[in-house]
Amino acid sequence: MKDRMSLVGNEQKFQSRVDAEEKVEPKDWMPEKYRQNLIRQISQHAHSEVIGEQPEGNWISRAPTLERKAILMAKVQDEAGHGLYLYAAAETLGITRDELIDRLHTGASKYASIFNYPSLTWADIGAIGWLVDSAAIVNQVSLQNTSYGPYARAMVKICKEESFHQRQGYNIMMTLMQGAELQREMAQDALNRWWWPSLMMFGPHDAESAHSAQSMKWKIKRRSNDELRQQFVDQAVQQAQAIGLAVPDPDLVWNEQREHYDFGAIDWEEFQRVVSGNGPCNRQRLAHHVSAHKEGAWVREAMAAYEAKRRAVPAEVA
Amino acid sequence: MKLHDPLTRYVVRLGDDALIMGHRLSEWMSRAPFLEEDIALSNVALDFVGRARLFYQYAADLMGGEVTENTFAYQRDVRDFTNLLLCELPRGDFAFTLCRQFLYDAYSLPFTQALCKSADSQLAAIAAKAEKESRYHLRRSRDWMLRLGDGTAESHERCQDALDQLWIYTDEMFECDALLDGLIAAGIAVNTEGLRSEWLDTVTETLHAATLVIPKAQGNVTGGREGIHTDDLGFLLAEMQFMQRAYPGLQW
Numbered sequence: 202m203k204d205r206m207s208l209v210g211n212e213q214k215f216q217s218r219v220d221a222e223e224k225v226e227p228k229d230w231m232p233e234k235y236r237q238n239l240i241r242q243i244s245q246h247a248h249s250e251v252i253g254e255q256p257e258g259n260w261i262s263r264a265p266t267l268e269r270k271a272i273l274m275a276k277v278q279d280e281a282g283h284g285l286y287l288y289a290a291a292e293t294l295g296i297t298r299d300e301l302i303d304r305l306h307t308g309a310s311k312y313a314s315i316f317n318y319p320s321l322t323w324a325d326i327g328a329i330g331w332l333v334d335s336a337a338i339v340n341q342v343s344l345q346n347t348s349y350g351p352y353a354r355a356m357v358k359i360c361k362e363e364s365f366h367q368r369q370g371y372n373i374m375m376t377l378m379q380g381a382e383l384q385r386e387m388a389q390d391a392l393n394r395w396w397w398p399s400l401m402m403f404g405p406h407d408a409e410s411a412h413s414a415q416s417m418k419w420k421i422k423r424r425s426n427d428e429l430r431q432q433f434v435d436q437a438v439q440q441a442q443a444i445g446l447a448v449p450d451p452d453l454v455w456n457e458q459r460e461h462y463d464f465g466a467i468d469w470e471e472f473q474r475v476v477s478g479n480g481p482c483n484r485q486r487l488a489h490h491v492s493a494h495k496e497g498a499w500v501r502e503a504m505a506a507y508e509a510k511r512r513a514v515p516a517e518v519a
Numbered sequence: 520m521k522l523h524d525p526l527t528r529y530v531v532r533l534g535d536d537a538l539i540m541g542h543r544l545s546e547w548m549s550r551a552p553f554l555e556e557d558i559a560l561s562n563v564a565l566d567f568v569g570r571a572r573l574f575y576q577y578a579a580d581l582m583g584g585e586v587t588e589n590t591f592a593y594q595r596d597v598r599d600f601t602n603l604l605l606c607e608l609p610r611g612d613f614a615f616t617l618c619r620q621f622l623y624d625a626y627s628l629p630f631t632q633a634l635c636k637s638a639d640s641q642l643a644a645i646a647a648k649a650e651k652e653s654r655y656h657l658r659r660s661r662d663w664m665l666r667l668g669d670g671t672a673e674s675h676e677r678c679q680d681a682l683d684q685l686w687i688y689t690d691e692m693f694e695c696d697a698l699l700d701g702l703i704a705a706g707i708a709v710n711t712e713g714l715r716s717e718w719l720d721t722v723t724e725t726l727h728a729a730t731l732v733i734p735k736a737q738g739n740v741t742g743g744r745e746g747i748h749t750d751d752l753g754f755l756l757a758e759m760q761f762m763q764r765a766y767p768g769l770q771w
Contacts, residue, residue: 258549265762267568267575267592268572270545274564274568277548278557278562281558285555285558288554323771384766384769490549493550496613500613500667501553502671503670503673506670506671506674
């Protein structure tokens with residue numbers, strides 16, 4: 202009974218700290234559900250960065266110029282770096298990277314569904330950088346104010362790099378749109394395929410979002426899925442128009458009253474199909490990660506054995 | 520594409536080594552044994568691609584006209600590439616990639632140090648940048664030799680196997696040909712034959728510390744400098760050059 206009273210007291214204190222915009226730090230008391238919710242969100246974010254290496258990494262070996270090749274290598278390397286910060290942020294919540302990777306492999310933990318689409322042409326590298334990284338920025342800028350300190354700080358650094366990525370993606374699209382007809386077609390085709398999945402990146406509508414209400418209360422999430430999606434659409438439509446790309450949505454129209462674009466209905470069946478494992482590349486993405494991890498086991502073992510030998514030597518001498 | 524000017528041929532040769540090495544390393548992205556190595560391998564890959572660009576840009580300046588760095592990378596066929604065979608071998612497992620890297624880095628550091636003294640100021644300037652990278656690359660690949668050689672029985676065996684396979688391709692690094700002889704006499708090119716003993720000292724010391732053994736001499740395979748490659752280079756180029764071949768003459 203006393204324990205229960207103190208738990209309620211702790212939860213109230215915790216909520217009032219969050220309400221006062223104080224950051225929660227790793228050693229602070231936090232409700233178990235807050236911890237689990239954060240682990241879910243941060244690890245999903247980390248896995249997305251890591252799985253995202255695949256569709257973009259696919260084009261490192263085929264990039265059309267040496268400059269594009271070098272930029273793409275640096276970009277994908279940054280994404281891997283983001284994965285690393287985020288795994289480290291998740292580890293401050295008392296879970297190991299091995300456990301997180303295991304959850305990814307068993308399907309218990311998800312990653313951004315958009316990476317289950319293939320990158321078929323060079324223009325897809327432009328579209329991913331421009332749209333997917335834009336969507337990520339819109340989401341992550343809001344997360345710079347998330348209540349958990351290590352996550353908020355990781356977001357600050359990540360956002361800086363993402364805005365560079367977004368510009369490189371847009372620059373690819375712009376270059377294509379200034380090129381030959383077949384290049385403009387390639388760019389338009391990529392936009393056609395990546396537009397709707399990018400909108401889906403923000404998740405279900407607010408009314409249907411399973412984790413939203415509690416996450417907003419705890420200030421893990423700062424803005425709703427629909428608000429963030431609207432901001433993305435408003436931004437991306439103008440960017441598309443500026444370079445002569447047509448957004449593939451016949452219902453898209455500027456709404457004077459709302460001062461936002463109205464846009465067409467999202468195909469949530471497709472969203473569900475891809476999230477639940479039946480997108481074009483779900484199996485390949487996961488299998489690729491599982492196989493790299495398995496093939497690397499002997500290296501990780503060797504490293505651990507070597508370190509153990511080094512630690513043992515001074516002890517024997519002493 | 521036939522190159523005649525000796526200096527241009529030399530510069531392109533150095534660019535080819537760097538590009539093909541960088542390309543092979545970049546293939547590890549998303550395939551490394553753990554995330555830190557995705558990052559580290561692509562860092563080294565970027566250094567090599569960056570180095571290739573500097574050499575190719577210089578060669579393009581020497582040639583003038585419409586030639587750019589991309590002409591060398593994307594518009595030449597296998598017989599025109601003059602990289603070392605060692606650089607083009609498929610990446611294999613992690614031991615193979617790191618052993619190749621170590622054998623090459625142990626050569627590349629004294630090579631870039633010597634090239635810093637080239638009578639050609641442009642080459643000397645590129646070498647000054649590359650030397651700093653090679654110093655770090657060698658420290659990193661040497662550390663991996665120790666971990667893998669003196670790690671587990673499996674890592675030791677994989678590492679020794681990789682060395683045994685790679686050894687016959689190492690002699691080519693020190694080969695001198697008529698092109699080099701002329702440029703060495705002019706103080707432009709590095710006398711690679713002169714790097715052999717320093718290389719062997721580094722390799723011997725490291726392999727010993729890593730509980731590995733120097734493979735027994737079994738002859739050597741060369742030809743890269745003459746454009747006689749393994750079958751693997753053609754496939755690498757087919758992939759790397761796909762865009763420029765499928766859509767020639769466009770800006771990307």
